[in-house]
Amino acid sequence: MLDMKFIREHPEIVEEAIESKGEGDVDVQELLEADAAWRACTTELESLRALRNETSKAIGKRKKAGEDADDMILRMREVNEEIARLEGETQGLQSFMDTTLALIPNIPHPDVPRGIDEDDNVEVARWGEPRVFEFEPLAHWDLGVNLGILDFERASKITGARFSILRGAGALLERALICYMMDLHAVDHGYEEVIPPYLVNRDSMFGTGQLPKFEDDAFRVDRQDYFLVPTAEVPVTNMYRNEMLSATDLPLKMVAYSACFRAEAGAAGRDTRGLIRQHQFNKVELVQYTLPENSYEAFEDMRSQAEVVLRRLQLPYRVLSMCTGDMGFAQSKKYDLELWMPSYGDYVEISSISNFEDFQARRANLRFRRERDARPEFVHTLNASGLAVGRTTAAILENYQNPDGTVSVPEVLRPYMRGMDLIGNPLA
RNA sequence: GGAGGGGUGCCGGAGUCUGGCUGAACGGAACGGUCUUGAAAACCGUCGAGGGUACUGCCCUCCGUGGGUUCGAAUCCCACCCCCUCCGCCA
Numbered sequence: 263m264l265d266m267k268f269i270r271e272h273p274e275i276v277e278e279a280i281e282s283k284g285e286g287d288v289d290v291q292e293l294l295e296a297d298a299a300w301r302a303c304t305t306e307l308e309s310l311r312a313l314r315n316e317t318s319k320a321i322g323k324r325k326k327a328g329e330d331a332d333d334m335i336l337r338m339r340e341v342n343e344e345i346a347r348l349e350g351e352t353q354g355l356q357s358f359m360d361t362t363l364a365l366i367p368n369i370p371h372p373d374v375p376r377g378i379d380e381d382d383n384v385e386v387a388r389w390g391e392p393r394v395f396e397f398e399p400l401a402h403w404d405l406g407v408n409l410g411i412l413d414f415e416r417a418s419k420i421t422g423a424r425f426s427i428l429r430g431a432g433a434l435l436e437r438a439l440i441c442y443m444m445d446l447h448a449v450d451h452g453y454e455e456v457i458p459p460y461l462v463n464r465d466s467m468f469g470t471g472q473l474p475k476f477e478d479d480a481f482r483v484d485r486q487d488y489f490l491v492p493t494a495e496v497p498v499t500n501m502y503r504n505e506m507l508s509a510t511d512l513p514l515k516m517v518a519y520s521a522c523f524r525a526e527a528g529a530a531g532r533d534t535r536g537l538i539r540q541h542q543f544n545k546v547e548l549v550q551y552t553l554p555e556n557s558y559e560a561f562e563d564m565r566s567q568a569e570v571v572l573r574r575l576q577l578p579y580r581v582l583s584m585c586t587g588d589m590g591f592a593q594s595k596k597y598d599l600e601l602w603m604p605s606y607g608d609y610v611e612i613s614s615i616s617n618f619e620d621f622q623a624r625r626a627n628l629r630f631r632r633e634r635d636a637r638p639e640f641v642h643t644l645n646a647s648g649l650a651v652g653r654t655t656a657a658i659l660e661n662y663q664n665p666d667g668t669v670s671v672p673e674v675l676r677p678y679m680r681g682m683d684l685i686g687n688p689l690a
Numbered sequence: 691g692g693a694g695g696g697g698u699g700c701c702g703g704a705g706u707c708u709g710g711c712u713g714a715a716c717g718g719a720a721c722g723g724u725c726u727u728g729a730a731a732a733c734c735g736u737c738g739a740g741g742g743u744a745c746u747g748c749c750c751u752c753c754g755u756g757g758g759u760u761c762g763a764a765u766c767c768c769a770c771c772c773c774c775u776c777c778g779c780c781a
Contacts, residue, residue, distance in 0.1 A: 304741080304742055305750095307742095309749075337761085634721060635737090
């Protein structure tokens with residue numbers, strides 16, 4: 263959410279942002295008119311309320327003195343009619359403004375490449391070389407099924423399409439990745455470890471920007487109006503909603519594991535095989551709250567912290583700077599990390615690193631004070647996948663496969679897998 | 691799921707029966723000052739947020755949330771949410 267004052271003073275910047283992000287359905291001029299009308303209305307309303315307050319006190323005094331106050335009461339009844347009328351008008355304008363404000367996207371950082379869609383994203387780094395296979399490599403969905411560690415058929419029986427069962431060494435690998443990532447970020451990178459609720463309320467979904475625009479992408483629990491979290495970003499960024507932090511609390515760094523649930527209403531038909539696009543997947547997520555002046559430094563830190571995971575797993579990847587049209591509603595700047603997936607013959611998104619500046623903080627009312635008497639300011643919030651676990655599992659299966667259909671276990675994961683170095687060991 | 695109790699400012703806690711002078715007593719914490727070689731103690735003072743504006747001022751709103759009654763509500767009425775205790779159930 264943007265600050266109404268900012269919009270009032272810089273409507274052209276806001277219009278430019280809406281345009282560059284392809285969110286063409288918001289009329290800034292109309293909003294400005296509503297804002298002006300709201301302020302006029304409010305001023306009038308408040309002066310009438312002041313009159314009523316003052317008169318009511320006078321009435322109290324008269325009554326106490328045993329005097330008659332019927333004339334004043336009668337007059338206030340008339341004033342109240344006018345107040346009610348103005349209140350209705352003010353509320354109407356207010357709710358129009360709230361609705362409109364909630365649909366205005368964040369303003370892209372000046373460094374962000376301008377563009378329409380994913381073709382305009384800019385590659386800013388690349389690490390590792392895609393492996394050249396001396397045999398015909400299998401896709402992870404074939405490999406995993408052959409090894410008996412992935413079971414899609416039974417998952418669709420017990421739930422439905424786009425769910426999967428990990429079993430045996432597959433489940434162990436997934437769990438090892440979660441533990442490895444959590445340890446790395448908690449111990450080496452200084453994040454507090456968190457396991458949040460997987461169901462959140464509507465206010466939380468609004469706070470991080472999933473609502474109102476993207477309600478169709480989430481799973482909702484009918485009886486409570488709760489949502490299954492699409493990412494741990496939602497519960498963790500909302501942890502300090504409506505709270506006042508002090509500057510010494512910042513930066514606040516949390517690494518959270520959660521299962522993630524996405525309906526992906528618009529994605530039917532894409533990536534239908536394997537683990538790439540599931541309704542439920544595991545993710546380790548980094549979240550930071552920072553001082554406004556430090557958020558871009560933290561942003562780069564988080565990018566490199568996510569990269570470390572891929573490097574230690576020896577998985578080739580590249581880094582994209584997302585263009586304005588592809589970066590999302592709430593972000594100011596965003597990188598995507600994509601790792602090499604042999605079955606796709608291409609790079610596949612494994613992490614996205616986002617700086618929201620104060621956009622989420624304003625929605626969720628996340629504030630801090632620099633000094634005891636200083637006025638409250640909004641923190642900056644950031645997050646990064648560190649990483650999406652299911653896709654990492656898929657990439658390990660594919661990139662570490664051997665000609666005999668077994669899969670070597672990356673060095674760093676072996677301690678987390680009871681020393682296992684090969685999945686599907688023919689001797690076992 | 692059943693039965694009670696409760697949600698007030700940074701914290702604790704009055705006020706709610708008997709609506710007005712209560713944006714809120716009192717205590718604590720914190721901050722500034724006096725005193726002191728320094729500190730403690732004592733004393734004095736400050737001490738919520740958001741918004742409007744004719745803005746070194748004035749005004750409005752907020753006592754869990756949303757409605758209602760009234761000239762006027764923290765206080766009365768209705769609905770909902772959350773927390774605590776006991777019982778039941780349960781990993």
